[in-house]
Amino acid sequence: MNYLAGKADQLPGNHLTLADYKAQHFGFNVHEAIATITLNRPERKNPLTFESYAELRQLFLDLAYADDVKAVVLVGAGDNFCSGGDVFEIIGPLTQLDMPSLLRFTRMTGDLVKAMRACPQPIIAAVDGICAGAGAILALSSDIRLGTERSKTAFLFTRVGLAGCDMGACALLPRVIGQGRAADLLYTGRSMSGVEAERWGFFNRLCEPDLVLQQAQAYAAELSRGPTFAHGMTKKMLQQEWNMGVDQAIEAEAQAQAICMATNDFHRAYHAFSAKQKPQFEGN
Numbered sequence: 001m002n003y004l005a006g007k008a009d010q011l012p013g014n015h016l017t018l019a020d021y022k023a024q025h026f027g028f029n030v031h032e033a034i035a036t037i038t039l040n041r042p043e044r045k046n047p048l049t050f051e052s053y054a055e056l057r058q059l060f061l062d063l064a065y066a067d068d069v070k071a072v073v074l075v076g077a078g079d080n081f082c083s084g085g086d087v088f089e090i091i092g093p094l095t096q097l098d099m100p101s102l103l104r105f106t107r108m109t110g111d112l113v114k115a116m117r118a119c120p121q122p123i124i125a126a127v128d129g130i131c132a133g134a135g136a137i138l139a140l141s142s143d144i145r146l147g148t149e150r151s152k153t154a155f156l157f158t159r160v161g162l163a164g165c166d167m168g169a170c171a172l173l174p175r176v177i178g179q180g181r182a183a184d185l186l187y188t189g190r191s192m193s194g195v196e197a198e199r200w201g202f203f204n205r206l207c208e209p210d211l212v213l214q215q216a217q218a219y220a221a222e223l224s225r226g227p228t229f230a231h232g233m234t235k236k237m238l239q240q241e242w243n244m245g246v247d248q249a250i251e252a253e254a255q256a257q258a259i260c261m262a263t264n265d266f267h268r269a270y271h272a273f274s275a276k277q278k279p280q281f282e283g284n
Contacts, residue, residue, distance in 0.1 A: 016065040023059070025052035027077070033070040033224045034217055035063070035121075042078030045130045047086035050093075053109055053134075060115035070224035070283065072119075073216045074142055075126040076135075079209070081151070084133020091160065106166075109134065113168045116141040117239050120232030122223050126216035127151050128209050132191075137167040140176065140202075143235060146216050147203035149194040156189040164189075175242070177201050227265040228283035 019030040027038030037059070039046035048056075063069060076082050085091055094102065116123060116138075125142035131153040139145050139153065147153075155173070157166045164170065164186025173182040177200040185192060197203045207215045223231060233256050241249045260266060265281045272279035 015067050016062055017068050018062070018066045019068050021059075023055060025049065025055045028059070030069055032221065033068060034073060034220045035066075035069045035071070036073045036075065036217065038075050038077050039082050039135075040077040042076070042080065044086065045080040045083035046076040046078070046135070047083045047089070048134050049086050049089045050105075053112055057108065057112040057115050060112065060119045063119040063121055066121075069121055070228045071220035072121050072123045073126060073213070073220050074123060074138060075213050075216065076128070078129075080129030081125070081127045081131040082135025082138060083130050084135045084156070109167050113137060113141045113172075120235060121228075122220070122231055122235060124216045124220050126207075126212045127153070127203070128212050132156050134167065137169060137172075140169070140172050141167075144216075144219060145203050146205060146207050146212055146219070147194045147197055148209045148212055149206055150209060151194040151197065151203075152191040153194075153197055153202065154189060154191040155185050158187065158189040225281065227260075227263070227269070227281045229263055229265060230260045233260055 018028075018035065021028060021030075023037075027036070027040045029036055037056070039048070039052075041047060063072065094105065097105070122144065123142040124144045124146065125139040127139050127145060127147045128151055129148075131139050131147075131151055133154070133156050136153050136155050155164060155166075155169055157164050157169075169186060170182070173186065176182075177185075181200055184190075192200070192202065194203065194206055198206045237249075237253060237256055240252065244252060264284050265279075268281060269279040
């Protein structure tokens, strides 16, 4: 299998180049430091399989070592984002597994979310059409979400007899849209329209369907031109401070900012502003 497992650990200094990586279970390319991941089974609304879950998890783990990727765009092929776990390739087989095997699966899917949250690059989800189940979790786990009016987002786990607490939904969703709104979606499994999702703060903004990928990549390009080491620090602190009190968070941010002040990008910015020029950041 063409997974990346263990590859980063074998390289001097733990550096990794992903431009030549050939994904097996989704589309992947790197252009001008932007990695675009395309869930590419449009005939089935881009569902996930056991294999695509595992490959995505490993890819996001290895992005922590990728020198040539500064931002990530996640998109679905065709007119939909992702319909969740494939009914015949995941849901059906799960009904035949014993409890230890089921727990291995649910932990693996949760590890994908952990890997997305831990990778230093900002992740921008370009969401059109169906965004359901695990697909909704992939969007939720991204840092920025661009949607369309016709998109339909559903955390539909209760529709198949499961709890709404899947892959971190009960922790992540209330922080994005609020406890009451999250409870509504997680109890009912109903679809949230694009307009409602933007109004509730799930989508950062709405785009025309034929422009959502382009605008997500433009957003990623803008971030990639910024101080990417500092962006990684911002992402880490956004994650870590959920579990901190205010005083602890202020101290953690003091330490994080002091680290950023020791970077060359901070010095580049000072000299550029002093010369009334735009800083050219290099991510170090």
